[in-house]
Amino acid sequence: MNMKNTVLILMMCFVFFGIAVAQESAPAAKEDSNKLKNQADEKIYALAMRYNDVSVAKMKLYELMERNPKNLRYPELLAAIYFEMEQYGSSALVALDVLERDSKHIPSLEIAAYSLEQLGALERALPHFESLHLLSGDLFSLYKTSYLQYSLKKYDEALNSVNMLIKNKKSAEQTLNFPKDDNSMQEVSMLAAAQNLKGLIYKDQGSNSEAKLAFEEALTHSPEFELAKENLASL
Structure with a gap:
C-alpha cells in the first residue's frame, strides 16, 4: 500500500470518527438545551x-x-x-x-x-x-362514594359503603360541614353524617322504621345536627 492510499484511509477514519462523536453529542446537547428551557x-x-x-x-x-x-x-x-x-x-x-x-x-x-x-x-x-x-383510604372519598350511589339510586351499594364508613373507628374522629337554614355552616362528625345518609337511603326505600333509627343514631353522635333533625321530623 502506497503512502497516498494510507493517508486517504486515515483521513476517512477521522471523518467517520468525527461523525460518530457528533451523533453521540447531539442528544446530550438537546437534553441540556431542554433542561435550560424547562428551568426558565x-x-x-x-x-x-x-x-x-x-x-x-x-x-x-x-x-x-x-x-x-x-x-x-x-x-x-x-x-x-x-x-x-x-x-x-x-x-x-x-x-x-x-x-x-x-x-x-x-x-x-x-x-x-x-x-x-x-x-x-x-x-x-x-x-x-x-x-x-x-x-x-380517605374516608371522605368513601362518604362521597356512598352519597353518589344514593343519588344514583344504587341503594344496595350505597348501604354497603355507608356501613363500611360507620364501622370505621376514624369516622367518629373526623368531621364534615353541612349548611344550616340560616346559611351558616355546621360541623358534625362523619359518623353522624353517615348515619344520616343511611336514614335517607332507608327513607327512599320506604323503610321508615329503619330510617328513624338511623336519624336518631346520627343525633346521638351530633345532637345539634340540624339536617338530621329535619329528616327525623319529616318521618
Whole structure:
C-alpha cells in the first residue's frame, strides 16, 4: 500500500470518527438545551402564579407539557389551575388524560372526581371516588362514594359503603360541614353524617322504621345536627 492510499484511509477514519462523536453529542446537547428551557419556563410559571397571572402560567405549562410529554407533573398543575378557576370541563379533561397514562395518579383522580361531580356527571364521577378511597383510604372519598350511589339510586351499594364508613373507628374522629337554614355552616362528625345518609337511603326505600333509627343514631353522635333533625321530623 502506497503512502497516498494510507493517508486517504486515515483521513476517512477521522471523518467517520468525527461523525460518530457528533451523533453521540447531539442528544446530550438537546437534553441540556431542554433542561435550560424547562428551568426558565418553571421560573416564569412560578412568578405568574405568584402574581396571579393565570394566562401566562397556563401557557408555560402547555409549553412544558409539549417539551416533556412523559412528565405528569405539568398536566397535574394545569388541571389544578382549571379546577381552581371552576372551569370543570377543562380540569376533568386534563385529569382524565393523565389517568389514561397512570390510573393510580391520586391528584388526577381527585380532580377528575370532583370536576365530573360539579358537571353533574355523577355516573362518571363515582368510579373515581371509589378508586380514591381504595388507593388512599380517605374516608371522605368513601362518604362521597356512598352519597353518589344514593343519588344514583344504587341503594344496595350505597348501604354497603355507608356501613363500611360507620364501622370505621376514624369516622367518629373526623368531621364534615353541612349548611344550616340560616346559611351558616355546621360541623358534625362523619359518623353522624353517615348515619344520616343511611336514614335517607332507608327513607327512599320506604323503610321508615329503619330510617328513624338511623336519624336518631346520627343525633346521638351530633345532637345539634340540624339536617338530621329535619329528616327525623319529616318521618
